[in-house]
Amino acid sequence: MxxxxxxxxxxxxxxxxxxxxxxxxxxxxxxxxxxxxxxxxxxxxxxxxxxxxxxxxxxxxxxxxxxxxxxxxxxxxxxxxxxxxxxxxxxxxxxxxxxxxxxxxxxxxxxxxxxxxxxxxxxxxxxxxxxxxxxxxxxxxxxxxxxxxxxxxxxxxxxxxxxxxxxxxxxxxxxxxxxxxxxxxxxxxxxxxxxxxxxxxxxxxxxxxxxxxxxxxxxxxxxxxxxxxxxxxxxxxxxxxxATEQDLPSAHLLEKWSGSQLYRLIFKGDKASDPLLSQATRKHQVDVNIIYGTVKELQQRFFGNLIVSFEGEEQKIQAVLQELRQAIEVKEVAIA
Structure with a gap:
């Protein structure tokens, strides 16, 4: 055109x-x-x-x-x-x-x-x-x-x-x-x-x-x-x-989690409505703490952004992360 x-x-x-x-x-x-x-x-x-x-x-x-x-x-x-x-x-x-x-x-x-x-x-x-x-x-x-x-x-x-x-x-x-x-x-x-x-x-x-x-x-x-x-x-x-979506908490709030490793989980499309997080943590006996995030509709598709921390044995946490990475994007959050 x-x-x-x-x-x-x-x-x-x-x-x-x-x-x-x-x-x-x-x-x-x-x-x-x-x-x-x-x-x-x-x-x-x-x-x-x-x-x-x-x-x-x-x-x-x-x-x-x-x-x-x-x-x-x-x-x-x-x-x-x-x-x-x-x-x-x-x-x-x-x-x-x-x-x-x-x-x-x-x-x-x-x-x-x-x-x-x-x-x-x-x-x-x-x-x-x-x-x-x-x-x-x-x-x-x-x-x-x-x-x-x-x-x-x-x-x-x-x-x-x-x-x-x-x-x-x-x-x-x-x-x-x-x-x-x-x-x-x-x-x-x-x-x-x-x-x-x-x-x-x-x-x-x-x-x-x-x-x-x-x-x-x-x-x-x-x-x-x-x-x-x-x-x-x-x-x-x-x-x-x-300007439309703050994907991380403010630096002030992040400081409260300075002793923990935080992860950003990005869900797109159908993945945003699937219970991936609860299934993976339950399977590997790991607790999850959802600190911050949103799930929104964009162009008639879901887009989710969650900031989480995990509690449990390190080996089991890594197993959860490995399983999640096969389906969604997982990023470590740097805390200044």
Whole structure:
């Protein structure tokens, strides 16, 4: 659907070359909700602007449905841009237009007949749950309602791709959850591929099926959300994950266990619901103390993280560990 092939984007600023995106290669499949996460200045927004050629790549190419955007004629590019809807952090609504008129705007630009515009706007208002707000102005709406208007406007031209630029960053947690559910609805019911950028791992975890992590213009890690979340390879990815899940107790609490050897047990998928720990310790007559941990759902699969200590004969404890390692990931916890 969308493919970045070794894409680099460099800007010239006061005689100095600034590389915002460097040698990025990614593929977004049709039907994906693909998240791009990174801290401020990572190059996320620049990468998005390359998708509709608002910025042209300095090197490499961006393809949509196997055709490079730089090969499009001006007419083809205009049509392609109508196939890409965009929603923004600050909503970008016209304050002088009603909700209905804001949604109608891209259809007016496209020269669509008034009767068709009226029908389309009513349909979209129902879809985003704002049928009763058609005659309201943006200043009369909450932040979540404004973003719903932004989503409806982005859908007005029946796009195949929806780009979300920090679409929930200005919203409170409850409203964020509502908007993310609406984006999922767009993806599932309308079959629209979603490409979103964010600096919040919670957003990625909630709705994305694939993710790429960016730092200093490069993609440093990518893959399925489940694999990336449960087995991060890069320090930056681990920083994002630690913002949503603390996998170890604080150093202060760990000090209380300075005389014990602690282990981190990581359960994934079906293993998280199997009684592996109780079976192994009972079999080898070892006591287990669960000190810290969580079991959560991620992408409709379980992911468990437990910090434990064992009591018993050393030989029997090693037998438990050996048995557990055959089924799950076991790591020793270093206590400073």
């Amino acid at each position: 969308i493919e970045f092939r070794n894409v680099t984007k460099t800007f010239q600023t006061k005689g100095q070359a600034i590389t915002a995106v460097e040698k990025v290669s990614l593929t977004v499949e049709a039907g994906d909700i693909f998240g791009i996460i990174g801290f401020s200045g990572a190059g996320k927004s620049t990468l998005l602007r390359l998708v509709n050629l608002l910025e042209k790549p300095t090197e490499g190419e961006v393809l949509i449905n196997d055709k490079s955007l730089t090969d499009y004629t001006k007419k083809e590019l205009r049509q392609q841009r109508r196939d890409i809807g965009m929603i923004f952090q600050n909503f970008n609504l016209f304050t002088s237009r009603t909700v209905a008129k804001n949604i109608a705007y891209p259809l007016e630009l496209a020269g669509v007949a008034k009767a068709e515009i009226k029908h389309k706007v009513e349909e979209l208002l129902r879809f985003v749950g704002l049928s009763d707000k058609a005659k309201h102005y943006p200043e009369q709406l909450s932040g979540g309602q404004k973003q719903r208007v932004g989503i409806a406007r982005a859908l007005a031209t029946s796009p195949r791709i929806l780009i979300c630029d920090e679409a929930t960053s200005a919203l409170d947690p409850n409203t964020t959850a509502d908007i993310l559910q609406l984006i999922q609805k767009v993806n599932k019911e309308l079959g629209i591929t979603v490409l979103l950028i964010t600096h919040e791992m919670q957003v990625i975890e909630a709705i994305c099926n694939r993710v790429a992590v960016m730092e200093e213009g490069r993609v440093i890690e990518s893959g399925t959300v489940f694999d990336t979340f449960t087995n991060p390879q890069h320090a930056t990815t681990k920083r994002f994950i630690s």
